[in-house]
Amino acid sequence: MASKEVKIMEHLDYEEIELMKQSENSTVHLIREKEGGKFFVRKVMKGQHPVYLTLQSCTHPCLPQ
Numbered sequence: 001m002a003s004k005e006v007k008i009m010e011h012l013d014y015e016e017i018e019l020m021k022q023s024e025n026s027t028v029h030l031i032r033e034k035e036g037g038k039f040f041v042r043k044v045m046k047g048q049h050p051v052y053l054t055l056q057s058c059t060h061p062c063l064p065q
Contacts, residue, residue, distance in 0.1 A: 014040070 013034040021028040
């Protein structure tokens with residue numbers, strides 16, 4: 001597995017571990033936080049998705065910030 005550095009947010013560094021799925025509309029990667037070593041799944045979708053913009057402003061312990 002080739003990995004490369006990915007900046008998700010300005011203050012957090014992540015390493016891209018594996019491309020899990022890629023389609024015309026989205027890309028899904030397994031990523032790992034460089035400092036803490038936690039794993040996450042990152043999905044990047046093309047286009048506009050208003051529901052996700054609404055979720056970004058919600059504060060809930062199960063939602064990433």
